[in-house]
Amino acid sequence: MDDTIVGISTTQGVGAISIIRLSGKDAINVASKIFLGKKLNEVDTHTINYGYIVNEKEKIDEVLVSVMKKPNTYTKEDIVEINCHGGISSTNKVLEMCLLNGARLAEPGEFTKRAFLNGRIDLTQAEGVMNLINSKTEQARKMSINQLNGKSAFKIKELRQFLIEIIAQIEVNIDYPEYEDIEQLENEHLKPKLYKVKEELKKIITDSEHGRIIKEGIDTVIIGRPNVGKSSILNMLLEQDKAIVTEIAGTTRDIVEGQINLEGILINLIDTAGIRKTEDVVEKIGVEKSLELLEKNDLILYILNNNENISEEDLEILNKIKNKNYIIIINKNDLHSKIDINKLNHFKNIIYMNTIDKQGLKELKEKIKELYKLDIINTNEMTYITNTKSLSLLKKSLKEIENIETGLENDIPIDLLEIDLKQIWNNLGEITGETFQDELINQLFSQFCLGK
Numbered sequence: 001m002d003d004t005i006v007g008i009s010t011t012q013g014v015g016a017i018s019i020i021r022l023s024g025k026d027a028i029n030v031a032s033k034i035f036l037g038k039k040l041n042e043v044d045t046h047t048i049n050y051g052y053i054v055n056e057k058e059k060i061d062e063v064l065v066s067v068m069k070k071p072n073t074y075t076k077e078d079i080v081e082i083n084c085h086g087g088i089s090s091t092n093k094v095l096e097m098c099l100l101n102g103a104r105l106a107e108p109g110e111f112t113k114r115a116f117l118n119g120r121i122d123l124t125q126a127e128g129v130m131n132l133i134n135s136k137t138e139q140a141r142k143m144s145i146n147q148l149n150g151k152s153a154f155k156i157k158e159l160r161q162f163l164i165e166i167i168a169q170i171e172v173n174i175d176y177p178e179y180e181d182i183e184q185l186e187n188e189h190l191k192p193k194l195y196k197v198k199e200e201l202k203k204i205i206t207d208s209e210h211g212r213i214i215k216e217g218i219d220t221v222i223i224g225r226p227n228v229g230k231s232s233i234l235n236m237l238l239e240q241d242k243a244i245v246t247e248i249a250g251t252t253r254d255i256v257e258g259q260i261n262l263e264g265i266l267i268n269l270i271d272t273a274g275i276r277k278t279e280d281v282v283e284k285i286g287v288e289k290s291l292e293l294l295e296k297n298d299l300i301l302y303i304l305n306n307n308e309n310i311s312e313e314d315l316e317i318l319n320k321i322k323n324k325n326y327i328i329i330i331n332k333n334d335l336h337s338k339i340d341i342n343k344l345n346h347f348k349n350i351i352y353m354n355t356i357d358k359q360g361l362k363e364l365k366e367k368i369k370e371l372y373k374l375d376i377i378n379t380n381e382m383t384y385i386t387n388t389k390s391l392s393l394l395k396k397s398l399k400e401i402e403n404i405e406t407g408l409e410n411d412i413p414i415d416l417l418e419i420d421l422k423q424i425w426n427n428l429g430e431i432t433g434e435t436f437q438d439e440l441i442n443q444l445f446s447q448f449c450l451g452k
Ligand SMILES: Nc1nc2c(ncn2[C@@H]2O[C@H](COP(=O)(O)OP(=O)(O)OP(=O)(O)O)[C@@H](O)[C@H]2O)c(=O)[nH]1
Pocket: 224, 225, 226, 227, 228, 229, 230, 231, 232, 233, 244, 245, 246, 247, 248, 249, 250, 251, 252, 253, 272, 273, 274, 275, 331, 332, 333, 334, 335, 353, 354, 355, 356
């Protein structure tokens, strides 16, 4: 991190203004070498300075240069931002001048990485920055700004603190059994504490899964036999004729996608080829794709035709998706009913619909809201962990805490269980990017002052 980095901070392309950002101990020097105007080494911090970017021969662009001296900057290092005219060639030229005068091209996310390494933000906040940039809906924006403000990290740090207190108490019991004035941590005392950790972990995991939905939307696949009205339902939801609809079975071959916004949550819809046994090579590939999509999506809309009986193939697929999030739509309810509804006795979330007068549309939307509790998602109250690795660390921790509980039931010695507790503590530390072993030792002593 000794070097000075440079990058274009605005979108590449033609625009009114582009910003080229420098960060590092030579940021101001590099800018001075190519700037014609006030002496940047001598200007006050957090000032904007008018002038030109120049090389030996000519003026390259007319610019405004912001000088921000450490530590009150985004990266906690010296930062210079050059506002130049937003053409592709002038922006690239200014960047090139910075590179020729001692800066190195920044890697993606490197400014934020420096902010983390220099201790200005933790890992979850860094994730928040990325999420904020990528927010597609108002809900996602609100959630990211909370994450950026450190709310998620706070909850995890609090949980780590609670764990360290348990670990510390176990250590005291092991190392100083003769200290009678110190409360011995009996299994009975440990149980409610572990329960609390477990419940907190569960809540963070649920929140994070909701968070993923807010961020990315609900991936929803529309599945069913040919001609039941899948593409008509997609078109109805999108309010446009995106997919081809005909009375010929096997119309849709490839997937057709679209997006709707439901209460600020994106529903990513995929219409598929109707599932049936077919000798047609193209259709066959389509059917295989449909079956594959069953596995990959958050929500399955399984479509049946009110005017036909339920086939063995339908039941086979329905049984496969029983443990997933699904809604069964009985379409074409304007037609005479030939469906044997008793065959669906073991299934829930059934909606009658027709795409002619849009009956059932409202109910479908309500059902999705209910399944994903979209009404009660409160972005303010959420502890939201976005990256997959962190989420898997949380899930791993939950498993570990359950193992500890079982261990306690089976009278496994407490010092063995303590190793697992430390592991959970480490896992949580990895999520916020805090260090582990040394910190553990320091914390232990700072809390108990047993060195006296
Ligand atoms: N009566 C009636 N007809 C419908 C309804 N929905 C769709 N249809 C008709 O059913 C036929 C098939 O509709 P599609 O939407 O193409 O069906 P699909 O499931 O996408 O069919 P494939 O792509 O072949 O798998 C068309 O003629 C539609 O007009 C409905 O609610 N009522």
